[in-house]
Amino acid sequence: MTSNQSLHDRRGAAVAQGVASAHPFYAARAENAELWDVEGNRFIDFAIGIAVCNTGHCHPKIMAAAKAQCDLFTHTAFQVSAYESYIHLAERLNELAPIEDARSVFFSTGAEAVENAVKISRAATGRQGVIAFTGAFHGRTEMARALTGKIVPYKAGAGVPMPAIFHADFPVPHHGVTVEAALASIQKIFKVDIEAKDVAAIIIEPVLGEGGFYQAPTEFLQALRGLCDEHGIVLICDEIQSGFGRTGKMFAIEHSSVEPDIITVAKAIAGGFPVSGVVGKESVMNALGPGGLGGTYGGNPVACAAAHAAITVIEEEKLCERSAEIGARMVERLEAIKARDDVTPIGDVRGLGAMVAFETVEEKGGNTPKPEAALAVVAKARELGLIILPCGYWGNTVRLLAPLTIPMEHLEEGLDLLEQSLEQSRVEIAA
Numbered sequence: 001m002t003s004n005q006s007l008h009d010r011r012g013a014a015v016a017q018g019v020a021s022a023h024p025f026y027a028a029r030a031e032n033a034e035l036w037d038v039e040g041n042r043f044i045d046f047a048i049g050i051a052v053c054n055t056g057h058c059h060p061k062i063m064a065a066a067k068a069q070c071d072l073f074t075h076t077a078f079q080v081s082a083y084e085s086y087i088h089l090a091e092r093l094n095e096l097a098p099i100e101d102a103r104s105v106f107f108s109t110g111a112e113a114v115e116n117a118v119k120i121s122r123a124a125t126g127r128q129g130v131i132a133f134t135g136a137f138h139g140r141t142e143m144a145r146a147l148t149g150k151i152v153p154y155k156a157g158a159g160v161p162m163p164a165i166f167h168a169d170f171p172v173p174h175h176g177v178t179v180e181a182a183l184a185s186i187q188k189i190f191k192v193d194i195e196a197k198d199v200a201a202i203i204i205e206p207v208l209g210e211g212g213f214y215q216a217p218t219e220f221l222q223a224l225r226g227l228c229d230e231h232g233i234v235l236i237c238d239e240i241q242s243g244f245g246r247t248g249k250m251f252a253i254e255h256s257s258v259e260p261d262i263i264t265v266a267k268a269i270a271g272g273f274p275v276s277g278v279v280g281k282e283s284v285m286n287a288l289g290p291g292g293l294g295g296t297y298g299g300n301p302v303a304c305a306a307a308h309a310a311i312t313v314i315e316e317e318k319l320c321e322r323s324a325e326i327g328a329r330m331v332e333r334l335e336a337i338k339a340r341d342d343v344t345p346i347g348d349v350r351g352l353g354a355m356v357a358f359e360t361v362e363e364k365g366g367n368t369p370k371p372e373a374a375l376a377v378v379a380k381a382r383e384l385g386l387i388i389l390p391c392g393y394w395g396n397t398v399r400l401l402a403p404l405t406i407p408m409e410h411l412e413e414g415l416d417l418l419e420q421s422l423e424q425s426r427v428e429i430a431a
């Protein structure tokens with residue numbers, strides 16, 4: 001039998017160390033909310049490939065759609081021999097996005113979507129500057145890492161990132177960054193770093209992903225919309241992690257009344273197949289001429305077929321409603337665990353739909369981040385059979401990303417394992 005250790009040894013000798021894994025086991029197969037490693041160990045998966053498999057691992061309808069497309073053709077390049085499924089996916093995305101008169105274009109990865117959203121904004125405005133936020137994560141390519149609002153591990157060691165990018169404060173009131181302070185930090189950028197008339201875009205995750213599942217308050221998003229209108233700036237919402245039902249709506253920005261100019265999508269759009277996209281207002285999206293956008297694999301036909309099936313599953317199985325139900329149950333269980341005296345102390349518990357997280361803190365009832373406790377809980381959970389991920393600007397957040405198709409018994413099993421992890425990790429931290 002192949003062991004996790006033997007693969008780990010081979011990996012060390014073959015794979016660049018820069019690509020790290022959160023967990024030291026190797027996947028063999030997965031189905032809905034369950035995953036088995038090469039040694040036959042079973043896990044409940046509350047990470048689902050970092051918010052990709054909202055429709056569960058290997059949803060039968062998505063697998064069937066991808067297999068059927070494989071029997072027809074796997075690649076022609078849309079830029080050479082175009083195909084209907086790409087056009088239809090654009091039609092569906094335009095319809096779903098809360099943007100009037102929308103146009104779409106497809107790529108392969110989230111970072112590529114972000115790169116292109118900025119490029120389109122620069123073309124549409126004739127300006128260079130971009131404002132992003134502290135704690136934001138937009139990817140690992142050169143532009144995307146520059147937009148990302150955290151040095152370690154995303155920028156460290158790779159030198160000074162691209163210029164003309166400025167970071168404002170993301171509002172996190174319970175860590176002392178109020179909406180007013182966050183808005184003031186944008187005004188400071190306009191005063192100190194770059195004139196508003198030179199800013200092409202403001203890019204924001206309506207709910208920070210890697211940054212810790214903090215939701216941008218509606219009044220903040222409305223104020224950003226106002227600033228963008230006032231200064232002719234393109235408002236980009238990065239919904240790569242928060243999209244496709246994760247927060248209880250198709251897009252997290254729909255929880256506010258704000259209409260962005262551009263939305264970037266990826267991850268859960270195709271339930272595990274690599275496709276990403278940029279959807280935006282026609283006047284912005286058509287700023288670049290023919291040939292200005294694309295990529296050999298962008299909108300790959302197998303991934304487009306999977307995306308159609310994934311969107312249909314989200315609609316037919318009412319996964320937005322399911323997301324709200326799962327999130328409410330998670331928050332209820334977490335609040336009950338938080339009240340206990342004999343567990344690793346939990347601070348803030350938050351969730352928008354099934355985008356749920358909690359913070360580990362120094363002491364019960366306190367608010368001082370304890371990042372090492374988050375790592376201990378994640379490690380203990382893995383030992384017990386639950387896959388979860390740490391995140392957060394302060395490093396003390398644990399995020400829960402159950403598939404929206406998870407059976408109730410697996411949801412409860414996962415939450416039981418989480419409770420045990422919080423009990424047992426406290427003992428180990430204390431010891």
Ligand SMILES: Cc1ncc(COP(=O)(O)O)c(C=O)c1O
Nearest residue numbers: 109110111137138139209240241
């Ligand atoms: C909000 C957000 N934007 C961009 C990205 C980058 O996506 P990718 O890893 O597919 O390049 C991610 C990935 O986690 C993300 O969460």
